[in-house]
Amino acid sequence: MISQTAVHSRRFVAEGFTAAGARGYHYRVLAALEEFGPASQAELGRRCRMDRSDIVAAVTELEQKGFVERSADPADRRRNTVTITRAGTQQLQRLDRALDSVQDELLAPLSATERQTLVALLGKLIEHHGGAPTS
Amino acid sequence: MISQTAVHSRRFVAEGFTAAGARGYHYRVLAALEEFGPASQAELGRRCRMDRSDIVAAVTELEQKGFVERSADPADRRRNTVTITRAGTQQLQRLDRALDSVQDELLAPLSATERQTLVALLGKLIEHHGGAPTS
DNA sequence: GCAGATCGTTGGCGTCGCCAACGGTTCTGT
DNA sequence: ACAGAACCGTTGGCGACGCCAACGATCTGC
Numbered sequence: 001m002i003s004q005t006a007v008h009s010r011r012f013v014a015e016g017f018t019a020a021g022a023r024g025y026h027y028r029v030l031a032a033l034e035e036f037g038p039a040s041q042a043e044l045g046r047r048c049r050m051d052r053s054d055i056v057a058a059v060t061e062l063e064q065k066g067f068v069e070r071s072a073d074p075a076d077r078r079r080n081t082v083t084i085t086r087a088g089t090q091q092l093q094r095l096d097r098a099l100d101s102v103q104d105e106l107l108a109p110l111s112a113t114e115r116q117t118l119v120a121l122l123g124k125l126i127e128h129h130g131g132a133p134t135s
Numbered sequence: 136m137i138s139q140t141a142v143h144s145r146r147f148v149a150e151g152f153t154a155a156g157a158r159g160y161h162y163r164v165l166a167a168l169e170e171f172g173p174a175s176q177a178e179l180g181r182r183c184r185m186d187r188s189d190i191v192a193a194v195t196e197l198e199q200k201g202f203v204e205r206s207a208d209p210a211d212r213r214r215n216t217v218t219i220t221r222a223g224t225q226q227l228q229r230l231d232r233a234l235d236s237v238q239d240e241l242l243a244p245l246s247a248t249e250r251q252t253l254v255a256l257l258g259k260l261i262e263h264h265g266g267a268p269t270s
Numbered sequence: 271g272c273a274g275a276t277c278g279t280t281g282g283c284g285t286c287g288c289c290a291a292c293g294g295t296t297c298t299g300t
Numbered sequence: 301a302c303a304g305a306a307c308c309g310t311t312g313g314c315g316a317c318g319c320c321a322a323c324g325a326t327c328t329g330c
Contacts, residue, residue: 026290041308050286054288077294078307078308080309106260109260109263110259110260119256158319177276177277177278185318186320187316211276212277213326272329275326275327276326277327280322282319282320283321284318285318286317287315288314288325289313290311294307294309296308297304297306298305299302299303299305300302300303
């Protein structure tokens, strides 16, 4: 059952994140900013498949930690342009490293080719169900 | 990323459950009761990998719906013996059917052999990380 | 008999995902 | 030009899930 592995995966990932003082939402926002550049909050919501209200909370927290900057968009006064800072990039790298080690731990019992197969299969599932290509 | 598929899986499963008027906790408890027979709540918690406090809530709800019965254990007055009822077994069958169709939908893009491979790989992961063999 | 473990229960915390409503802004059709 | 639709950020709320702390009652080992 996929749900079963999901549980373990979740647990491991959560561990890695909390160890780095962050949450899944933070990582997603930072990763989206790094990959696609500055964006409005609504745009971030679409990229991260997150609700607008959750984006507000995440961006606020990231802003308080200095990982992100909010600035009014002069071209459209409805929007806030969110930009990742230098510190934000560094934090993202930390989280990426944490995720890597977590992934190693999770996939420990699998050989390299098995991992490849698994990733391919899961990729197929995600793509078929309209998944966004996030890391 | 496993987390990605986890999200979709979760969503699908949740859909199927709420459509049947149940939650994941309910299913797990019913399945454990059907598979291993009546048990105390603490025992259920171990089987389902759930917290005792969550077992309390789940059993209470299942009891209100008539899917389960609480009875004092005469041999140990601390324990409540939880027993699945006829209606509970039927409900479990409904949930199983719902899960099956959900799984079909989720695994739609995969061939039969691919599904087999995926299940095998995930099984390896679960087993390695001390997973309990649930369904 | 007494200390420690176990059981059910209550209450709380945090993450994740979602929805409704608002006031402000921009875009659209006419 | 102007009304209505659509969009944006924000606030507040809800439910599912996972976990922890504490309590009183009960059972166990020594």
